[in-house]
Amino acid sequence: MREPWAWLGWLVVAGAWSWPWWTPAAAPLLAGTAHLCLLAWLGREARAAWAALAVAAFLLGAAAPAGLPPHADGSHLRGVITASSTRRAVLSTGSGQAELWFPDVAPRPGTRVAAWTAPASAWVHLPGALDGTAGLARAHRTRRRVREWVTLREPARQPTLDRWLAPWISRQEPRDAGWYGQAVHGGLLWALVSGERQAVPEDTAALLRRTGTAHLLAISGMHIGLVASAAWGMTRWLSRPLAALAWPWPGRALPALAACAAAFGYASAVGWPVSARRAATMVVAVAAARLLGRQAKLWTLLGLSAAGITLSDPAQVGELGFWMSFGAVAGILSWSHAATRWLPPDRPRWLGWLGGALGATLGATLGTLPVTAWVFQQLSPLTLLTNLVAGPLMAGVAVPAALAAGQLPGALGPLALAVADGATRLTLQVLGALDVPPWTPAVGPVGAVLLALVLPLRRWPGAAAGLVVVALGLRPVPTTLQVTFLAVGQGDAALVEWPDGTRWLIDGGPPSTRLLHYLRRRGIRRLDAIVLSHPHPDHMGGLLPVVESLEVGALWVSRPPEHDERAYRDLWTEAFAQHVPIRTPEDTMTRATLLHPLGGWTAEKKRRRVNEESIVLRIDHGASSFLFTGDIEAEAEAHLADSLQPVTVVKVPHHGSTSSSSPALVSALRAEYAVIPCGVDNRFRHPRPLTLHRWRGATVLRTDLEGSIRFTSDGEHLTVETLP
Numbered sequence: 001m002r003e004p005w006a007w008l009g010w011l012v013v014a015g016a017w018s019w020p021w022w023t024p025a026a027a028p029l030l031a032g033t034a035h036l037c038l039l040a041w042l043g044r045e046a047r048a049a050w051a052a053l054a055v056a057a058f059l060l061g062a063a064a065p066a067g068l069p070p071h072a073d074g075s076h077l078r079g080v081i082t083a084s085s086t087r088r089a090v091l092s093t094g095s096g097q098a099e100l101w102f103p104d105v106a107p108r109p110g111t112r113v114a115a116w117t118a119p120a121s122a123w124v125h126l127p128g129a130l131d132g133t134a135g136l137a138r139a140h141r142t143r144r145r146v147r148e149w150v151t152l153r154e155p156a157r158q159p160t161l162d163r164w165l166a167p168w169i170s171r172q173e174p175r176d177a178g179w180y181g182q183a184v185h186g187g188l189l190w191a192l193v194s195g196e197r198q199a200v201p202e203d204t205a206a207l208l209r210r211t212g213t214a215h216l217l218a219i220s221g222m223h224i225g226l227v228a229s230a231a232w233g234m235t236r237w238l239s240r241p242l243a244a245l246a247w248p249w250p251g252r253a254l255p256a257l258a259a260c261a262a263a264f265g266y267a268s269a270v271g272w273p274v275s276a277r278r279a280a281t282m283v284v285a286v287a288a289a290r291l292l293g294r295q296a297k298l299w300t301l302l303g304l305s306a307a308g309i310t311l312s313d314p315a316q317v318g319e320l321g322f323w324m325s326f327g328a329v330a331g332i333l334s335w336s337h338a339a340t341r342w343l344p345p346d347r348p349r350w351l352g353w354l355g356g357a358l359g360a361t362l363g364a365t366l367g368t369l370p371v372t373a374w375v376f377q378q379l380s381p382l383t384l385l386t387n388l389v390a391g392p393l394m395a396g397v398a399v400p401a402a403l404a405a406g407q408l409p410g411a412l413g414p415l416a417l418a419v420a421d422g423a424t425r426l427t428l429q430v431l432g433a434l435d436v437p438p439w440t441p442a443v444g445p446v447g448a449v450l451l452a453l454v455l456p457l458r459r460w461p462g463a464a465a466g467l468v469v470v471a472l473g474l475r476p477v478p479t480t481l482q483v484t485f486l487a488v489g490q491g492d493a494a495l496v497e498w499p500d501g502t503r504w505l506i507d508g509g510p511p512s513t514r515l516l517h518y519l520r521r522r523g524i525r526r527l528d529a530i531v532l533s534h535p536h537p538d539h540m541g542g543l544l545p546v547v548e549s550l551e552v553g554a555l556w557v558s559r560p561p562e563h564d565e566r567a568y569r570d571l572w573t574e575a576f577a578q579h580v581p582i583r584t585p586e587d588t589m590t591r592a593t594l595l596h597p598l599g600g601w602t603a604e605k606k607r608r609r610v611n612e613e614s615i616v617l618r619i620d621h622g623a624s625s626f627l628f629t630g631d632i633e634a635e636a637e638a639h640l641a642d643s644l645q646p647v648t649v650v651k652v653p654h655h656g657s658t659s660s661s662s663p664a665l666v667s668a669l670r671a672e673y674a675v676i677p678c679g680v681d682n683r684f685r686h687p688r689p690l691t692l693h694r695w696r697g698a699t700v701l702r703t704d705l706e707g708s709i710r711f712t713s714d715g716e717h718l719t720v721e722t723l724p
Contacts, residue, residue, distance in 0.1 A: 004050060008057040009303025015061020016310045016317045020137035022062065029063035032056070061307070065314040071142040072096040078114045078152070081107050083272075086198065090141070090315075091115065099141045102149070105198060110155030117144035122680030124489040126518040127708050127723040128444035130375055135318030183417055185424040188217075189402045192394065192424075195219040195270050204428065210438050211431045212365075212383035213390045219270045220325065222395045224263050224279035227403070231255075231262035256287035274309060274316050275325040281305035298333055302326065323371050327452075331367020334458045336360045354388075361387040366464075367455060370448040373441040373472065377520055382434050389430050397423040440549070442520030447471040475523025477501060481621040484710040484723070485651065487703040488515060490679030490686070491538035494628065494651065495519075496619065502591070506531045506617075506628050511541030516549055528553040533630030534614040535561065535568035544571050552580045558597060558615050559584065585615065593618045596632070596640055603635050611654060612636045618647065622715025627669065629653040629660075637665040646670040648718060649711055651677070652695065656687020656702075666694050673720065674698040675709060 036056035040049040072079070072093040077100075079093035089106035091098045091113070100106070101120055107113055120143040123132045136143055183189055187199030197205065197217055208214040216222075235258035263283040267276035282301045289296040306326055309316055316322045339359035343351060361384050372379055380386060401420035405413050443451065450471035457464040478497045486493040488509030496504040505527050509515055519527075530552055533539055544567075547555070555575045561568040575582055585594055596616035603612035614630025627647040631654040632640075641664040650671040653660035655678045674695040678686040682704070692700060701709050701720070708723040 003297050003299040003303070006297075006299040006303030008053055009300075009305070009307035011054055011057035012061035012064075012307035013310050013317055015058040016064050016138065016314045018058075018062055019065040019314070020134060024062065024066060026063045026066035029059045029066060033059045033063065057307070061310055064311050065138045065140065068140040068314065069096045071140045072098040073142055075117055076114070077117055077144070079112070081109050081111045081113060084109055097139065097141045099136065099139075099143045100146050101144070102146045107151065108155055111151060112153040113149050113151055115144075115146050115149040117146050119143075119681065120145040121489070122704075124487065124512075124514060124679075125707070126486060126488070126514055128521045129514065129517065130320075132318075135315065138318050139315030141315070183421045185421055185428070188424055189398065189417075189420055191217045192399050193223070193402050195273060207428065207431055207435060209378065210380060210435055211386040211390075212380035212438075213386050213394075213431065215324075215328070215364075215368075216390060216394050218275060218321070218324075219267075219273050220275040221279035221282070221329065223270075223399060224266060224276055224283060226395070226400055227266045228259040228263040228283045230400070232259040234258070252291055256291050260284050260287050274319060274321045277309050278302075278305050278325055278329070281308055302329055302333065320371060320375060324368050327367035327371060328364040329367070330455055331363035331365070332360050333363070334455045335363030335366055338362060338458060338461065357388055357391070358384055361391070366451075369441070369454070369468075370443075370451040373443045373451060374445065374448040377440050377442045377517055379439045379441055380436070381439050382436060386431055386434050389434075390427050393423045393427045393430075398427070440520055441472050442517065442523075443471055444521050447521075478712075481624070481713045481715075482710060483619070483626055483649070483713075484708060485675050485677055485701075485703060486515070486518065487706075487708045488512075488542065488677070490655070490682040490684070491541070492533070492630075492651070492655075492677045493539075493542065494677075496626075498591070502528045504529045504531060504591075505543075505546065507533055507539040507630075508543035508546060509541060510538050511544075513542070513545045515542035516545040519546065519550065524550070526551040526553070529556060530554070531556040531615060531617065531628075532558070532571075533616075533628065534558055534610050535565055535571075536610060536631065537567065539630070540568065540571060544574060547571065547574050547578055547580060552578065554581045554583050556583045556587075556589070556615065558613050589617070591619070593620070595643070596636060601639065605635060608633055608635070608659075614653075616640065618645075621713050624648045624711075624713035624715070624718045626711070627651065627671075631655075631660070633657075633659045634662055637662045641665055641668050644668040649673045649675060650698075651675050652687070652691070654686075655682075655684070656691045657684070658688045658690050661691045661694050663694060666697075671695075671698045672718075673711070674700050676700065676702045678702060678704045680704045 033056045036052045036059070040052040040056070043049045043052065072091070072095050077091055077093055077098055079091045081089050082092045082097075083090040084106040087102045087104065087106055089100050089102065091100050098117075100115060100117065123136075123143075125131050125133070185204075187201065188204055191197045191200050195218060200217065205214070205217075208217065232255045236255040239254045260283060263280040267280045270276060282298075282305055285301045285304070286296045309322070336356065336359045339355040339362065340352060343355050347355075364387075365379075365383055369379070398420045401416045401423065405417040405420065408416055450467055454464045454467055457467065479499055481499060482495075482497040484495045484497075486495065486509065491509040492507040493509040493515055494506040496506065503524060503526070505519075508530070527546070527550055530543060530546070532543060532555065535557070546552070552575070557572075561572050572582070583589070585596075585598055594615065594617045597613045601613070603609045605612070611631040611633050612635050614632050614636070616627070616629050616632060616636075619626045619628075625647045627644075627650045629651050633654060637653070637660065641662070644665070647669050648671065650669050650673070652674050653665075656676040676687045687702065703709065706722040710721050710723055712719045712721070
């Protein structure tokens with residue numbers, strides 16, 4: 001890519017990304033930028049000038065978040081919603097910004113609200129996952145949970161799309177035939193033209209995700225390009241008389257202005273998502289180049305648009321939409337001609353179109369693969385084919401027809417809507433036929449960087465394929481015993497890895513897919529055993545996705561589910577469906593010693609029965625030993641205290657509550673390390689000061705303070721480390 005201005009644009013992005021790991025003040029950064037630009041202008045050596053501009057671009061990007069106002073704070077916030085998506089919204093107040101999470105649907109941008117808030121749950125960050133706290137710090141935002149709120153003022157004007165589609169796609173109660181008005185797939189059509197996905201049926205959204213076509217629901221360059229192209233073509237046709245009168249300049253200027261106005265109007269109507277900002281910026285640049293009779297340099301336009309978005313809204317640098325949007329375009333620019341190079345020069349036109357479409361889809365897939373493999377971990381194996389079908393039908397037929405439905409007079413409006421609905425129905429039928437289980441590529445941040453390096457290797461496809469294999473395939477295999485206590489929030493999850501490759505998972509933390517994604521990033525596709533200490537959500541919630549997605553050798557449980565334990569029954573049923581053997585304390589456990597509950601022991605206090613009957617097991621490896629205690633409390637501890645032997649590492653029972661960790665237990669174990677899994681600022685206020693005092697003889701490690709904690713033992717020496 002021989003376009004230096006494009007590199008300068010991406011250096012601006014890199015400077016903003018460096019926040020908050022590098023947090024200088026804005027004034028010296030701007031002063032340094034100005035001095036370097038002056039040196040570049042006065043310098044006579046071209047390479048030195050470009051080097052100065054490169055450093056200046058980086059400093060300018062770093063100054064963007066540094067110059068933002070401090071975050072808004074307090075329980076009562078009042079301001080204007082500047083951005084929203086589903087439940088999440090950004091509130092701008094007089095003192096800064098706050099990221100609000102609403103109990104249902106967030107208000108539209110432009111709405112003035114007053115909100116009574118509470119601190120939101122702390123961001124759970126497992127090793128190798130995308131750290132959301134960095135994005136909040138870069139945006140100078142505080143994260144709050146909305147308890148109650150009132151609307152003080154509606155947006156000054158409703159989005160133009162409401163007016164465009166209101167005659168034929170009305171927001172009323174759903175009919176038997178579909179969600180909106182006269183369209184069977186009206187909810188999907190509304191999402192296609194407005195980006196609002198609340199009315200898309202969940203089974204339809206899941207189908208789009210599995211087939212790799214969910215990107216069609218996002219307002220992207222496709223939408224902006226369609227509207228701008230339509231405005232350009234129509235205005236050019238209407239301005240032909242001016243060209244006949246020998247007025248060529250108005251004949252060129254009017255179509256360009258119309259395209260820019262249409263692009264900006266559509267982007268404004270849908271709330272200016274980052275993809276719409278990028279596309280609108282590039283439309284303006286291309287129109288300006290056409291007016292000046294020059295050829296637009298797409299890489300330069302892409303880099304400068306990224307820099308412009310970064311400088312105007314530095315928070316976007318950490319958003320997934322930013323990297324997905326720019327990554328897709330970068331991939332298309334790099335690989336769109338890859339398929340056509342292998343075609344004969346005298347190919348028919350349809351074959352050239354097919355090759356170009358496949359190349360563009362391949363490029364968009366490779367450009368978004370770093371984020372897909374790092375965050376979403378789902379990729380359709382037929383994505384080239386599904387996009388080859390869905391792209392023309394949805395972008396070329398459904399979206400234009402839906403946009404035109406509310407504007408055409410008389411019977412043409414319902415006809416256009418019927419065309420859009422029919423194209424959507426046909427697309428979903430084809431996607432249903434091509435619906436196969438998705439691949440699950442998974443990488444960490446280093447792997448994501450390696451995948452991003454594939455884009456410049458378009459001239460060396462073999463090297464690009466090798467880099468993809470290295471990024472997705474290479475995973476370290478432990479040669480010692482490793483026990484990792486994972487920071488899953490207010491809950492328990494521990495991964496035990498033996499030197500021979502055997503892996504156990506003890507508990508699964510709260511409900512989410514974070515644990516599954518972590519295991520995939522580690523390259524773990526099989527667990528030899530899962531041990532569920534007891535069926536409470538903070539220990540069991542993350543296990544269902546794991547059992548559904550990975551191969552499991554056995555599931556150890558304390559007892560079968562009871563009639564009122566629905567979530568536990570779901571896990572039990574899924575284990576049967578996946579042919580996972582279910583073991584209980586009556587079975588023989590190898591590699592570990594199961595200490596409790598044995599011999600049909602039950603708790604006398606029924607209210608605490610589930611905690612007290614937690615599985616307790618001990619793992620010995622040479623001189624190192626580990627005790628996993630679940631959530632046992634005083635009764636079970638008293639039952640076990642006389643039979644327990646000292647251990648090296650103990651998982652403190654029940655997250656450090658005062659109902660556990662009795663003096664008798666602490667005295668019997670004499671542990672060197674006491675690990676307390678608990679969530680940051682959890683509502684139970686775990687661990688309690690009294691419990692910490694009882695474990696004062698051990699080195700206390702907490703997942704809410706240290707994050708995930710890994711112990712490594714070769715049988716003689718034990719080391720401990722915290723994981724980022």
